[in-house]
Structure formats: structure tokens, C-alpha cells
Amino acid sequence: MKKIIAMLLTAAISVSLIACGSSTSTGSSDAKDTAAAEETASAEGAESDALADGKLIVGTNAEFPPFEYLGDNGEPDGFDMALIKAIGEKLGVEVEIQNMEFGSLITSIGSKIDVAIAGMTVTDERKNAVDFSDSYYEAVQYVILPADSAIAAKEDLLGKNLGCQLGTTGEYLIDDLIAEDGTTQKKSYNKAVDAVNDLLNGRLDCVIIDRNPAMVFQSNYPDQLKLTDGAVYGFEPEQYAIAMPKGDTVLTEKVNAALAEIKADGTFDKLVEQYIQN
Ligand code: GLN
Secondary structure, three states: OOOOOOOOHHHHHHHHHHHHOOHHHOOOHHHHHHHHHHHHHHHHHOOOHOOOOEEEEEOOEEEEOOOOOOOOOOEEHEEEHHHHHHHHHOOOOOEEEEEEHHHHHHHHHHHOOOOOOOOEOOHHHHOOEEOOOOOEEEEEEEEEOOOOOOOHHHHHHHOOEEEOOOOHHHHHHHHHHHOOOOOOEEEOOOOOOHHHHHHOOOOOOOOEEHHHHHHHHOOOOOEEEEEEEEEHHHOOOEEOOOOOEEEHHHHHHHHHHHHHHHHOOHHHHHHHHHOOOO
């Protein structure tokens, strides 16, 4: 029976990996998938401290549309919120959302919050502090520019005033550009929308931010702003995942199993269609 469940889970995970198009996961061998599925099956019935009270407290930063933003009722809404609620439903726990600064999310895991979902990119540095779920979305940094900007290549960014959201992978890319050319200036903002406003006011030459939020912000000012794909500047694809308490393998396995089910049963694709403009 366990073997059958493991095989079914392997199939579900393989389907989900194809659906996700994730570059980090596609390299896994069949043997690895089977091992992961068996681990998942064995996690059933085990307990995670984070779930013991029947409630999953989830941190986010609702400033990152379409993944998270404040809805009309003032509550966090968006793709990530819908995804984590669907995961909570599969796990049979209530999901409570806590809105906070992006830079506080990782340090709050294990104290104020159980997990964080915030269009968060998996990085080696973050992996020192938290574990990550399987990835659920592939992103890349985009560059938002004034419509008449001549910036069109990586060299054009050097020596300019570059804006980003504090503590994000966009900021890390700007730090790399500063290391290349010390005359490059960085301005980091708690809210991406404030960076976009400074771009519109002429205080910045560009804003570097993830693709989907960049599309949302630019679409509000189609005559004043334009977008360029970060691939033009050599920016690499990134993977979004849920940040989990370090070492809570039971919770991570349960969340991964729920995520795999949500991908296999079509819920994931429906949420993409509902929330994400491509
Ligand atoms: N993906 C980026 C990061 O993880 C930005 C996330 C965000 O601003 N919510 O750093």
C-alpha cells in the first residue's frame, strides 16, 4: 500500500515539476523523486510544532502585486495568499496572515510567524537561515525605465541612480553593479511603489524589481514608463518558494505534498489564471 502511495506521489510530483517549469527541480532523477515521495509518505501522521495548534501563521509583505497586495477590504490578497490558503486547506489548518516588512520575514519565522510567502526567491544566503519548500514560480528581475530612457544594456546601468525594494534580490543585483562601478548609486525603499514614484519624479534612472510586479506597476503608467526583461542585462532566472522554519522537515514535507496535490489537481493553474497577468 505504502509503495502504491509512493508511486502515486511520485507521479504527482513529476507532473507538478513539469507544470512549474522549474529549472532547479527538473534535474532530479527518478530515484531522487521516489526517495522524496517515500519521505513524504512517511511524514504522514508525524507532527510539526508549527501545526500543533491547528493554525498556520503566515508572514507576507502585501506590497508586491500580483503575488500580495492589500485588497479592497484592507486584507492581504493575491496569488500567494490564495496559494497558502489552499495549502492550509489541504493540511486541515486555519491560515492567519501577518503583514510585515519584507526584510523582517525571515527573522520572524519561528517567533511571530510559522512560515513566509512573499514572492520570495530561494538564495543560498537565505538558506542559511531558513528551509524552503519546493519552488512554485519562476521569475526574473525586470528593469522599469522612463519611456524615453536610452538604457538598453548592462553597461548603461553603471553610474546611474538605481532603485529597488529593500532586502530583495533586485537590491543584491544593484550591489553587484556597484561592486563593478563605484559611481553607481542605489536607493532602496520599503515599498516598491515608492521607488516607482521616485522614478516618475525623475529621482531615479530605473527600478529593478521582479517581472510580474514590474508589469503591474508599468501598466499603471503606460505612457511614462517602459519595461525591459532582465535577461537583456544578464540577470538569471529566480525561483519563488515558501520559507519554512529551519530543520522542520515534517512541516516542509507536508507543505510540499500539499503543493504537489494543488498542482496535480488543477488548482494551481486556476490561481495563475486568476491572479497573474503574463
Ligand atoms: N523575489 C524578490 C526577493 O525574494 C522580491 C520579493 C518581494 O519584494 N516580495 O528578494
